[in-house]
Amino acid sequence: MIAGKEISLTIDGKPCKGALGQTILQVAGDNGIEIPTLCYLKNLSPWGGCRMCIVEVQGSPKVVPACSTPATDGSTVITNSERLQGLRRLTLELLFSERNHFCPICPMNKGDCDLQQQAYGFGIDSIRYPYLYPALLVDVSGKYFGLDHNRCILCTRCVRTCDEIEGVHTLDIGNRGVKNQIVVDLNVMFGASTTCTSCGACVAACPTGALFDKSAAFHGPLSRCQQVRTTCTECPVGCGLVVYTKDNRIVDVFGDAESTVSRGHLCRRGRYETWVEPRPRILRPMVRRDGHLVPTSWGDAVHTVKTLISASNHGQNAMLVSPRVTNETMRTLQKIGLRFDHIGMFVADKESALCTSPEFSTDAMKRLDDADGMILLGAQPSREQGVVAAKIRVAVRKRGVKLVILNSRRSDLDAYADISAPIVTLERKFWNRVGEVLGNVKRPVLIYGAAAMTAVGVTILDRLTKVLTSQCNGGEMLAPIQLPTSTNSLALAAGGVEPVEDISTWLGVQPVNFLYVVASDEPDGGARLLKEPHVRAFLEQIDCVVVQASYESALTDVARVVLPSAIWCEKNGSVTNFEGRALPLRAALAPSGEAREDNIVLETVFA
Amino acid sequence: MAIGAYAMGSNRGFIYIRAEYGLAVKRLHIAIEQAYKYGLLGKNILEKGFDFDVEVRIGAGAFVCGEETALMRSVEGRRGQPQPRPPFPAQRGLWGKPTNINNVETWATIRPIILRGAPWFASIGTEKTKGTKVFCLAGKINNTGVAELPFGTTLREMIFGVGGGIPNGKKFKAVQTGGPSGGVIPEQHLDIPVEYESLQKLGSIMGSGGMVVMDEDSCMVDVARFFMDFCCDESCGKCPPCRVGTRQMLSILERICNGQGKPDDIQKLEDLAAMVKDSSLCGLGQTAPNPVLTTLRYFRDEYMAHIVEKRCPARVCRELLHFEIDQVACKGCSICARACPVQTIHKVDGQKKFYITTETCIHCGACFEACRFDAVVKTSPGRTRTETPEDEVLAGEVKS
Structure with a gap:
């Protein structure tokens, strides 16, 4: 039997071509014959x-x-005989009789429910059997979905989604x-689950209203919402999103099945955090007068910024940019760069080393699917890049991939690993064990994060290379995958923006008396810049800080001028993910209040 | 199994057995231990350079795990639910490996076939079904137990020959073959030779070889209800026809037994039974309607009696019974009054006799069982007039 060999069969009297190994459903679908399905x-x-x-x-x-x-x-094959239609209809009737499927009070009413659609298709308006109606639990103890x-x-x-896509197997049947x-x-409540990652893939998979997003429930059917395909900017993976909007607000966010990166899967951050978590938005430009930030017009705010720049001494102007800004913003920065003496982007801890030699890991997601051994070094995908973590879990559980985790913070992935060493020793015994685990691996792939770029990380890498070359017989080492944590840091670094990790040193090296911060839609509003107390003191002392951000934070407290910035779902343009793909951002909403996209703000201010 | 494994080139075998069969599990372990001791299992069996290990896996009390794909999942330690075939076990079975799965009974025939040859084995049985089968005789029969008989033996030989007939001089009514999801066969078909095809023609199955014999005191609607209750309880719940279909059929049967059957219930039962049989995923669902279908086929009049006359001819269905005390036979011993859980039996004024207040009687039959003089009379008279408000409404509609 050769999979892929062309076969021909007759479906409903129509000659159809398919490939050996395909199911009847696939062949029928490819030939335009629709067969009803539910599971x-x-x-x-x-x-x-x-x-x-x-x-x-x-x-x-x-x-x-x-x-x-x-x-x-x-x-x-016959797909629509009278007998089959009768059997299907009765199956539907039985399903409707089994539990409470009263549509008018269901969040999926009017088009989002597969069961309802099937019933419409079969013209079912009543059922012949008594309703069983057991009174069952409605579990809304989970944070994002019920x-x-x-x-x-x-x-x-x-x-199956929980098991085969997210890889945690939180759900099963009892x-x-x-x-x-x-x-x-x-058999615990959703809120008490210790394994659920809140990725929400189960909700997306549910054909009825059994699993529903709390924030989206009873906001009208998705089928009547506008759909915009865009890209998640929470991490450098760049998963595809479909944003459903109505009356200029988000109704729900799902993964885009057509995304070449994530194929419809998302993690908690992209699926929920960006729009469910309440974050105080900055809606109008503000200027500090008598110690208080006062809302003002764009014209006034821009004028104030220009005055501040011209007043500052030449050679003492600095700009700090969030690594979340789009490629378009980066190009604007390159244009206006001359106006600033120093431009840096504030990256995550230890990430500057990744950015000094920015390397894109071409086809990383595909290579994760092909690998039969994975070494995770100094990265925390289950915290930072949930979709990558899901891939790793599925690889271990479904394909028996060997997983070695070195020098990474503890996470749920440890339970799946053959070896998990948050602190790596240089003992020979330990490395022999690593060699044993990876001994029969043919296509190992190294996934490394920011923490790998330390002296310890380099030593481990050195040791690992030795072990792999001596023990992996005949295997080919797949190119390593670099896993940064900041969304667009690699593209910005490649574009010449200097990564800044230690703000206080960076501010100390150069004389700065004017600082322009583009915090964009950093969830913390860029407050992490003020992590060290003396940075705050310094910024208060120069008293010449302009903050361009979407959310209020401690940073806005030290700003002279605050400019409202658009958030992820209000942006157009592109970001480059860790694979080097330029992924499109499309605005799903008009900017809230008077917020504007980062590059437009910059162009206005520095025109 | 070792012989089979040698022929197939397999090195690992599993025996799956229900945890409920404690004695069998114990004996199996002893037998396996002995086989290892004799060198019939383990490494280098009989110096042939062939290794074979057998492991016992204990089930967790699910009927559906007799279905081969569910059984294999259970052996793997997963939830016992059937999988659609293909892939068949021989293509992808345990842990995705090609697997040969057979009943113990099948394995047991291998040794005599090897010793005496295939022609000898083929000489036993019928033209289409060769060999012997172990039958389990149970129910209203004198000799209950297990009997190995050649295929082709008639049901009459089994029940009245080997089985020794019906106890207490009662009349034979029907025999259910093949386990809980087998069909019920009435007296007129007792002379058919037992083989797969003939049983299938009668709407039943060979199944486990179980034979439950019923006498005239069995109500066939109640029998159907009983087995449907079993199948409903044992359905794994994977496919809606079996999960919900058996439950709905059970509701209808319960309704009929309670005297609340409606005229279209038989039609509904037939529709559901055909659908569940047709579209269920595995053998459990595909055979679960057999008791209903065969009782409807051979004992339709009993259904009609329940539904139309509200009468249970076998006097089994509690709600349709009527208890009375024969005033002549009653000796006034009061044992019935003491046995009655709802104190509805009272002394007849001034006499040493008892009577039952029908209005408060719950038809439990405790008095009937208790009476030593056969003075309690159990009847199922049926209803001659409309009694429930629902019936009255129905009658009213007909009139207008």
């Missing part, structure tokens, strides 16, 4: 449970599920038969 979801293993996709194959007296049955050459067991049809799309229920961990 099937692309990218998940077939379940064959819902019995909606049943088809007749000539020569077999029994109906077979199209989602799991391989298409065979020369077979004849689980209403009364709406669940037990298709296990959430269970009990038997009609008492079946989705269980979280060992």
Whole structure:
């Protein structure tokens, strides 16, 4: 049997071409024949449970599920006979009779519910069997989403997503038969789960209103929202987002299945934190008068900034930029750079070393799928780059990939690792064990983060290279993957912006008496600049700080002028992810208040 | 298994057995230990350079784990739920490896076949089904127990020959073959030779080889309800036809047994049964409607009696019973009054006799069991007039 060999079969009398190894459902779909499904979801293993996709194959007296049955050459398949339609209709009726599927009071009413759509398709307006209606729990103890067991049809799309995409297997099925229920961990409330990462993939997978985003519930159907495809700017992975908006506010955010980077998966940060967490926005330009920040017009604010610049001594102007700004903003910076004596971007701890020789890891996500051994050095994907962490978990659990974690902070990934050493020793015994674990690995990949760029990190790397070259027989080392934590830091560094890690030293080296901070939509408003008390004291002393930010913070307290900046969903342009792909940002909302995009603000101020 | 494994080139075997069968588990462990001691299992068996290890895996009390794909998942330590086939176990079974899975009974026939040859084995049984089968005779039968009989033996030979007939001079009514999801076969078909095809034609299955014999005191609607209750309880819940379909069929059967059956219930049952049989994922769901379908086929009149006349001919369904005390037979011993849990049996004024107040009687049958003089009479008279408000409404509609 050669997978991929062309086969031909007849579906509903139509001659269809497919490839060996494809299921009947796939071949039918490719040939424009639609078969109803409920438990099937692309990218998940077939379940064959819902019995909606049943088809007749000539020569077999029994109906077979199209989602799991391989298409065979020369077979004849019928997908819509009267018998099949009758069986499907009854299956739907039984599902409706099983639990509370009263549509008018469901958050997925009017178009977001697969079950409802199927019922419409079959013209079901009443059911022949009594409602069983068990009174089941509505679990809203989770932070971002709720689980209403009364709406669940037990298709296990959430269970499989949690297991096969996020890789944590928080969800499974408990009990038997009609008492079946989705269980979280060992039957605890969602809020008490110790394994759930709140990635929200289960919610996206749910065909009914059983799993629903709390913030999106009862805000109207998604089908009536505007959809904008953009890119998540929370970390350098650059996952694709679909932002659903209505009346210039976000209704929900889902992963973009067409994204070549993430294929629809997201982590908690991109899925929820950006829009569910309350953050005080700066909506108007403000100028400090008599010690207080007073809202003012753009004209006045820009005038004040210009006055401040011309008043400052030549050679003492500095600018600090957030690594979250777009490539377009970077180009504007390059244009106006001459006006400043020093331009730096404030990156995360130890990240400046990554940025001094910025390297993009081409096709990193694909290489993670191909690797059979992973070495994580000085990186914390489960905190910083959740989608990468999900890939690692799935690789270990589903493909038996060997995982060695060195010199990284403790995280849930440790439980999946063959070796996990937050503090690495140089003992021979330890390195022999590393060699043993990676002994049979053919395509190891090294994933390293900022913490790898220290003296300790370099020593470990040196040792690791020796072990790999001596023990990995015949294997080819895949190119290492550099995993920064700041969104666009590599592109900015490549564009010539100097990475600044230690603000106080940077400010100390040069005489600065005017500082312009582009904090953009940093969630903390750029407050981390003031981590060291004397930086704050210094900025208060020069009293000539302009802050361009989206959120109020301690930084705005020391600013003379505050300019409102657009946030992630209000930006156009592009960012470059850690693979070196330029990914588009498309504004889903008009900027709130008088906020403007970073590059427009800069162009206005420095025109 | 070792012989089979040698032929297939397999080095690992599992025996899956329910935890409930404690004695069997114990004996199996002893047998395996002995086999290792004799060198029939383990490394280099009989100096042939062939290694084979057998491990016992204990089930966690699920009927569905008899289904091969569910069984394999259970062996792997996962939730016992069936998987659609293909892939078949021989393509991708335990932990994704090609797996040969057979019943103990099948393995047990290998040794005699090797010793005496295939023609000998093929000489036993019928034209289509060769060999013997272990049957488990249970229910209203004199000789209960396990019997190995050649295929082709008739049901009558099994029940009245080996089984020794029905106890207490009662009349034979039906036999259910193949376990809880097998069909019920009435007297007129007792002379068919037992083989896979013939049973299937009658709407039943060979299944486990179980034979539950029922006498005239069995209500066939109640029997269907009982087995549906079992299947509903044992459904794994993976596919809606089996998960919800068995529950809905059970509701209808319970309704009929309680005397609340509606005229279209038989139609609903038939529709559901056909659908559950047709579209369920695994053998459990595909066979679960068998008791309903066969009782409907052979004992439809009993259903009608329940639904239309509100009468249980076998006097089993509690709600349809009526208890009375035969004033002539009653000796006034008061044991019935003392057995009654709701104190609805009282002394007839001035006499040494007892009577039952029908209005408060809960039809539990405690008096019937208690009476030593057969003075308590159990009947199922049915209803001659409309009694429930629902029926009255129905009647009113018909009139207008």
